[in-house]
Amino acid sequence: MTFRRFVLYAILLIFIVLLFILIPRTAPWKAGLSRFKPVSISFAYCSTNEDTEALINEMVERFNRSVGKDVGIVVEARNYKSIDYYSSLVSDYIVGGVTNAKISDINMVNYETAYLAKTMNRIASIDDYLEAEELSEFITGYLERGRYTSDSKRFVFPMSNDTKIIYVNNVQWERFKEANPEYDESVFETWEDLVEVSMRYYDWTDSLTPDIEGDGKAFLAFDSLSDYIFTSSNQLMNSIIQPGHKEVRINLDKRALYRLWEPVYKGFIYGGISIQRRENKPELMTNGEIVCYIGSTKDVDEFPLAFIFMDKVGETKLKVYDFPTFRNQRKVSPMEGEGVIVLKSDSKKEFACFFFLDWLVTQNEYVQMCYNEMVMPVKHDSFYSEYATTLVENGLKAKEAMKKHRAIVFEAASQQVLEGEPYAPVAFSKSHMFKQEVEDSFYDNVFAGIMEVDRLIEKGHDRKVSVEQVLSNDLFEIWFQRVKNIAERY
Known part of the structure; x- marks a missing residue:
């Protein structure tokens, strides 16, 4: 073999090796x-x-x-x-x-x-x-x-x-905003602001029937409270369910749990967030019981085309907002x-x-x-x-409303996914049961708080004062201990 041929073979061999290395596996x-x-x-x-x-x-x-x-x-x-x-x-x-x-x-x-x-x-x-x-x-x-x-x-x-996104009946939202100009659409960005406006909405609707006390309407409803609980725990950097070193583990950070418990719990017991967990949320909107609800993109076709408020029927208009965050936290959305x-x-x-x-x-x-x-x-x-x-x-x-709704939701949800962090808790054996038990425990805690608020109001206390008093007692500690007991079984 001549030296020239040897060099050519060597170059060819090097080329083949490099090709094998550089081409993706x-x-x-x-x-x-x-x-x-x-x-x-x-x-x-x-x-x-x-x-x-x-x-x-x-x-x-x-x-x-x-x-x-x-x-x-x-x-x-x-x-x-x-x-x-x-x-x-x-x-x-x-x-x-x-x-x-x-x-x-x-x-x-x-x-x-x-x-x-x-x-x-x-x-x-x-x-x-x-x-x-x-x-x-x-x-x-x-x-x-x-x-x-x-x-x-x-x-x-x-x-x-x-x-999950926020479905809003923009007709009713604009009606409320006209009577309460201090609020704008930025309230949909954070849980703190969303809860605040939900309580104000309760008071406003209550004032529309001065002869009937305590008949205000809820502003917001959840289709799944567990989505809120577990997504918020991740957003606050202390996910309840975490991939551990060798196994999935459950982490209960008390400060993070209190931060996600307090605002929404307050909204529930005040009346600004609907406690009707089993009812169809679009039906609640149709009946004028809520202005908005947090629901899945898959359920867009269920958004109502009309609604009733103060015994009057009107058309709805869909507006969509991202899944909220806590103030000064990164955007995380449930999937x-x-x-x-x-x-x-x-x-x-x-x-x-x-x-x-x-x-x-x-x-x-x-x-x-x-x-x-x-x-x-x-x-x-x-x-x-x-x-x-x-x-x-x-x-x-x-021209068809449902086709327009699909485009609105797909566009908004796409931006939410691209700009934020989609999140779902890591699954483990019977994890769906664990999440359901945690959600049930939250609602049980809410119902206990509502009963206490009603008792204080019957004694002549103001609603705001009653809610603050209930928030200051041991109900969070009761919920936290129950969640700990649930976690110990998994």
């Missing part, structure tokens, strides 16, 4: 995929929306005849409709290895099932198959929900996440939804699963699917895409 050929020996994978999702089913089938078919064909991946999609039902099937399979259903390689499940699968070492990590640059394209909060311990990787691929797990098999099949999922959430049909179901896309670029922009613009131009 997600390059299909590096995972051993070949179009001549395609890998077959199955994808189980859950949706009762026929349009969503059609869009997913369309994306899968296009993937199989284009990108999938080129890299050697064939996908079969299956719709199981109910997320709770299918999650239970996956749980049974993971625990016992036997189920009547055919469990897929890729599975849409709730986060408690994902936690079970992770603890039993049955699922692959997204961090092992996507590069840091690729992972940076995702909304961080969505990925972090799949990190179950502080030193672990992330195990859930985000797919379908809604968020809910399902994730996707990839069952462990071999590196080639696991790679194929994540490759397909990463492709799926970049498609226009995926953005359309999110818009149809009023959930948020998982990648930053999807929010800024021309397709998403066109969806919103067309919706805002629509």
Whole structure:
């Protein structure tokens, strides 16, 4: 071999090595995929929306005849409709290895099932198959929900996440504001201001019927008080549920819990926040019982078109505000939804699963699917895409109120997700029961406070004085001790 030929071979070898190093490990050929020996994978999702089913089938078919064909991946999609039902099937399979259903390689499940699968070492990590640059394209909060311990990787691929916003009947809000010009829309930014205006609204509506004492209306309602409790605890930098070093842990910081308890508790016992927890919140608005409520983006179609106030019927006008913060705190908004797990098999099949999922959430049909179901896309670029922009613009131009409402909500919720931090407590076994018990304990504490306020008013005390007196007694300590007792059982 001549020296010249040796140099050429050496340069070629160096080039090949550098190419192998520099090309992301997600390059299909590096995972051993070949179009001549395609890998077959199955994808189980859950949706009762026929349009969503059609869009997913369309994306899968296009993937199989284009990108999938080129890299050697064939996908079969299956719709199981109910997320709770299918999650239970996956749980049974993971625990016992036997189920009547055919469990897929890729599975849409709730986060408690994902936690079970992770603890039993049955699922692959997204961090092992996507590069840091690729992972940076995702909304961080969505990925972090799949990190179950502080030193672990992330195990859930985000797919379908809604968020919570404030739905406001702007007609009634403007009516109140005209009579109380000291308030403006900035009151929706913080919990402290929102509670203050809710109490003022109670007093104002009470004054409209001077012959009936104590019949004021609530200003605000929660569709889920647990969202407020757990999101606020994260916002105050002391999350109740935290990824620990080796296991999920429950952290009860008394000062943080008092700070989230005090303003909302005050609003409840004063009458400014509705205690009708089981009632449908849009119905409360229809009946003139509230001006606004905190609800999911998925429930936008339930926003009422008309309402009654002082025995008069009028049209509503939707206005939307971000989930509030505490003063001088960062913006954190609650999220809910399902994730996707990839069952462990071999590196080639696991790679194929994540490759397909990463492709799926970049498609226009995926953005359309999110818009149809009023959930948020998982990648930053999807929010800024021309397709998403066109969806919103067309919706805002629509004559039908419900189409306009969808555009208003999707646009506002998108900004909330991009500018703030989406958050959901880390799931663990029976975590939904823990959250429900904490919420129940808060309401029990509220009802005890209301009874005490009513007792003081009957004795002739002023409402404001009665509320302040109740706030100064031991009701917070009672609630805190009850939450501690609940936590000890989990």
